[in-house]
Amino acid sequence: MLSFSDNGGRHLVPASAGSVFSARIEGLSHDGRGITRVEGKVWFVEGALPGETVLVKPTRGKRSYSLGIAQQLLERSPARVDPRCPAFGVCGGCALQHIDYGHQIEFKKASVIEALDRVGVEPPSDVCEISAAPWSYRRRARLGVRLVPKKGGVLVGFRERNKSFITPLPTCPVIHQSVDRVLPKLPALIERLAIPNRIPQIEIAAGENATALVFRHLSALTDNDVSRLREFGAQENLLVYTQAKGPDTAVPITSEGVPVLFYTLKRFDLKICFSATNFIQVNAEVNERIVGLVTDWLNPGDRDRVLDLFCGLGNFSLALARQSGEVIGVEGEPALVAQARENAAVNQIANARFEVLDLFDESIKDWRPGQCSHVLVDPPRSGAIEVLKVANTHIRPRMIAYVSCNSATFARDARYLTGSGSYQLTRLAVADMFPHTSQVETAALFVRHDGAAKG
Numbered sequence: 001m002l003s004f005s006d007n008g009g010r011h012l013v014p015a016s017a018g019s020v021f022s023a024r025i026e027g028l029s030h031d032g033r034g035i036t037r038v039e040g041k042v043w044f045v046e047g048a049l050p051g052e053t054v055l056v057k058p059t060r061g062k063r064s065y066s067l068g069i070a071q072q073l074l075e076r077s078p079a080r081v082d083p084r085c086p087a088f089g090v091c092g093g094c095a096l097q098h099i100d101y102g103h104q105i106e107f108k109k110a111s112v113i114e115a116l117d118r119v120g121v122e123p124p125s126d127v128c129e130i131s132a133a134p135w136s137y138r139r140r141a142r143l144g145v146r147l148v149p150k151k152g153g154v155l156v157g158f159r160e161r162n163k164s165f166i167t168p169l170p171t172c173p174v175i176h177q178s179v180d181r182v183l184p185k186l187p188a189l190i191e192r193l194a195i196p197n198r199i200p201q202i203e204i205a206a207g208e209n210a211t212a213l214v215f216r217h218l219s220a221l222t223d224n225d226v227s228r229l230r231e232f233g234a235q236e237n238l239l240v241y242t243q244a245k246g247p248d249t250a251v252p253i254t255s256e257g258v259p260v261l262f263y264t265l266k267r268f269d270l271k272i273c274f275s276a277t278n279f280i281q282v283n284a285e286v287n288e289r290i291v292g293l294v295t296d297w298l299n300p301g302d303r304d305r306v307l308d309l310f311c312g313l314g315n316f317s318l319a320l321a322r323q324s325g326e327v328i329g330v331e332g333e334p335a336l337v338a339q340a341r342e343n344a345a346v347n348q349i350a351n352a353r354f355e356v357l358d359l360f361d362e363s364i365k366d367w368r369p370g371q372c373s374h375v376l377v378d379p380p381r382s383g384a385i386e387v388l389k390v391a392n393t394h395i396r397p398r399m400i401a402y403v404s405c406n407s408a409t410f411a412r413d414a415r416y417l418t419g420s421g422s423y424q425l426t427r428l429a430v431a432d433m434f435p436h437t438s439q440v441e442t443a444a445l446f447v448r449h450d451g452a453a454k455g
């Protein structure tokens with residue numbers, strides 16, 4: 001949440017229960033809603049931007065805050081632009097398309113600084129920005145599917161904002177082009193299957209060589225269904241998979257000539273192979289830049305041992321292995337560890353090894369991975385506090401790089417590291433991995449005060 005001042009004296013109509021009132025918007029919440037304060041109460045106003053005066057239609061009241069929607073714009077922010085997507089405002093995929101792209105980045109940067117501020121961590125004076133082309137960037141996504149006869153048949157798209165309905169998306173400007181071009185064809189394809197009401201989702205995974213669509217199905221597909229899907233894949237030049245249960249049950253619909261999906265990290269001369277259901281970073285260009293930046297920050301040498309925690313399929317580990325003595329990648333998902341090992345082999349990297357370990361398990365406090373000069377953590381949204389305690393107390397690396405997709409847990413963990421007295425936050429980057437959404441990716445470097453690894 002960005003800062004705002006009390007707006008009490010400036011609204012024109014009292015914000016009594018249910019009545020529309022006018023207010024000046026002073027801030028922007030972490031999920032892109034305008035913030036105003038009326039008669040001491042905070043309002044989150046959908047569709048309103050800081051600096052704007054809007055007519056607010058109240059939608060929900062809670063004890064400590066209220067929700068509303070901007071019904072009419074009375075004074076417009078210079079940061080406001082027309083959203084590119086016709087579904088913007090309904091679709092839950094994007095929250096910021098009405099803000100000009102430069103301001104989106106400023107907003108994300110300010111939100112990270114404010115999160116640090118709130119926990120008393122001083123950010124470095126220079127915060128760098130990483131961004132790339134803001135459209136057609138999503139190479140990994142999960143599309144919802146639902147048969148809704150009263151809306152005309154099968155709907156395919158992201159969920160509606162704050163609702164469980166599916167927004168039908170005949171086009172999506174942020175999704176990879178290989179998928180965008182077939183979006184209008186997907187509803188008809190599913191309607192022609194024997195079980196159009198038993199397909200809950202389609203996962204997409206776009207590599208540099210091919211794009212896969214994974215159709216999750218809750219009942220058995222008929223032979224005819226399989227032929228239709230196969231035909232569709234052949235016509236559209238897509239790899240089609242079916243998935244009966246968990247991610248490990250995804251199988252390609254043809255057994256012959258199925259290429260292995262991959263992306264490259266060119267600077268490191270790496271080919272990273274992945275399966276259609278593996279986790280990969282959503283935005284190829286931004287990912288490549290973050291990997292480059294973090295590797296430059298850590299800058300390990302031949303004699304260094306690097307620990308990459310939450311390593312996935314080796315995205316950072318293998319880049320770091322190119323210039324360090326040894327890398328140990330640790331990850332909770334066995335399929336990703338297997339893929340990381342395969343990626344090491346594909347790239348003829350012999351100084352990286354990978355382990356399966358639940359880094360959130362209670363027993364992690366007793367884990368002793370041995371001496372490491374550098375640690376990288378790239379945790380899920382819940383952060384990495386448990387394993388950072390192990391790093392800070394027992395590993396005591398010279399440097400800890402932290403890649404985060406949640407500013408709140410990042411700030412909490414930064415507070416732990418700096419508050420322990422051992423580490424200083426020396427570098428900070430805000431990376432726009434998910435343009436037009438409110439999600440913020442952060443990379444940070446913590447350096448030990450004495451600059452020396454243990455032992």
Ligand SMILES: C[S@@+](CC[C@H](N)C(=O)[O-])C[C@H]1O[C@@H](n2cnc3c(N)ncnc32)[C@H](O)[C@@H]1O
Pocket residue numbers: 279280281310311312313314315316330331332333336357358359360361378379380405
């Ligand atoms: C943000 S992703 C980062 C992946 C990888 N660093 C990359 O760049 O592709 C977070 C990773 O944490 C892993 N993870 C989630 N829960 C975990 C746990 N309890 N223990 C270990 N790893 C976990 C996920 O499987 C995922 O690979």
